[in-house]
Amino acid sequence: MKNEVNGSPVNDKIIRILAIESSCDETAASVVENGRKVLSNVISSQIDIHTLYGGVVPEIASRSHMERIDQVITKALEEAGMTLSDMDAVGVTYGPGLVGALLVGVAEAKAISFASGLPLIGVHHIEGHICANYIENPELEPPFACLVVSGGHTHLVMVKDYGEYEILGHTRDDAAGEAFDKVARAVGLGYPGGPKIDKTAREGNPDAIHFPRAKVAGSAYDFSFSGLKSAVLNYLNGAKMKGEEICVPDVAASFQKAVVDVLVDHAMAAAGEYHVKKLAIAGGVASNSALRSAMEDACNKRGITFYRPSPVLCTDNAAMIGSAAYYDYIRGIRSGFDLNAVPNLKLGER
């Protein structure tokens, strides 16, 4: 994704951020102008390496980030047609994520800030995912509700203002994307589970098997997916014992529908209670086609404007980090050279 570097008249000063993301298995760098305009968005995925192991291996992820981070940053600057001297700040994901992976980006960003004199801004990864929605929707401003769903996270969040969040609900056990990975492995589709289930489910009947839609007692907006995962495993074992043939597309479609139903139900319940006019989705699972269409239908029925990023901005990327860093930058937020990676950083914490 590359836009023209413009010379268009802007009243305010143009703020450009070099952003770096290395929280899991994508090494990414981006140049973002005024939080919304992406001048470059370079993502180097390690998925081929981790596929050999059936999932992300933290030590291998850390080593791979180390091997390619300079090249990714250099390419992001080159594609933007700029050098560090055109930047106003360096933004970097410092949590949550895999600590060893995060540390590569954090140490590199701190050193660039130190050597260049550019201010440093540590960014929350989930905040980045939420901000991905600003990039393609210039009109989107807080307040809005956002469902963040990925391999590591499932959060239902009220975005009250830039940088101001209220977490309405989160998962009590597995993240939605984690459930996709585990079920995909169980039915032999392999890693990564999300895209494989999505594709296979298109040939299946989503009502063929009824899997449970879990509710968490006492908290209307929390999620639980481990029961659903167990139900799928039980179904598979039961069918095997009885010698019945398993229709993988039906299992994939029925499982996916169970996940999507819960995500949409919770989001709509929150939308009703908080009188939400705008609802966004974000994170890797936000590129799931069934979730996108079900959420869009549900929003349309209630007159809620629905936002979702393009798939390239749903996956882990640095453009979203550049967007989040910009809104921190204009509010005067800066990080020190003692910035550390925080693997379990909570949204709204600093």
Place this chain on the structure above:
Amino acid sequence: MLIMALDSSGVTATAAIATPEKIIAEYSVNNKLTHSQTLLPMLEEIRRMAGLEMKDVDAVALTGGPGSFTGLRIGSATAKGIALALQIPVISVPTLEAMAWNLIGREGLICPMMDARRGQVYTGIYRSRGTYMETVADQMAADAAEMAGRLNELGEKVTLLGDGADAYLDRLRETLTVPWEMAPVHLARPRAGAVAMCAFHYWEQGKAVNGSEHVPTYLRLSQAERVRAEKEHSDEQQ
């Protein structure tokens, strides 16, 4: 020629600014603090104390491994980031050779040892040649007693240093038959001043690289790779 040198490969975090003639500033902490939080503030502190601007720095030197995987990556990403921002080269020196440089000029063999966990040390054998270190045995991960056996075979007086020598002192005392001694305390841990001096020697040999090419030398596979290799090996044998 001004070098900024750093080492965060083990328990020690150490940083220095040096020319071939002078260590302008040096800062070492041997206190198990989180290197990710301490290393950059240390570099900033010595830069300020030395009254230098970053644009005055001609190269970044670091210990490229072996060492703690995370520690190596903190050091490497820091060096790469500085080099990328200033468009200057990186000089990566072997961790153990840089430690041996603490004792340049000493008679006999020099054997640095870093605690490598799992009953091993990262170690190598060096000999001072006055202006440089000769590598007698290249750096490796080894059992401390096994290393003592190699030193016995070489049959020369040896000076040991590093936290690996401290950790396995009893075993070394039992096994070593050659004359040996421990390095003085003030020379027994990694020092960025020595990293810088070792790096000047590498620089003269034309061994500086572009930061993007630098990756740490781990000497060990990740656990997942090891398990996978073992499985493939046993599958082949069946």
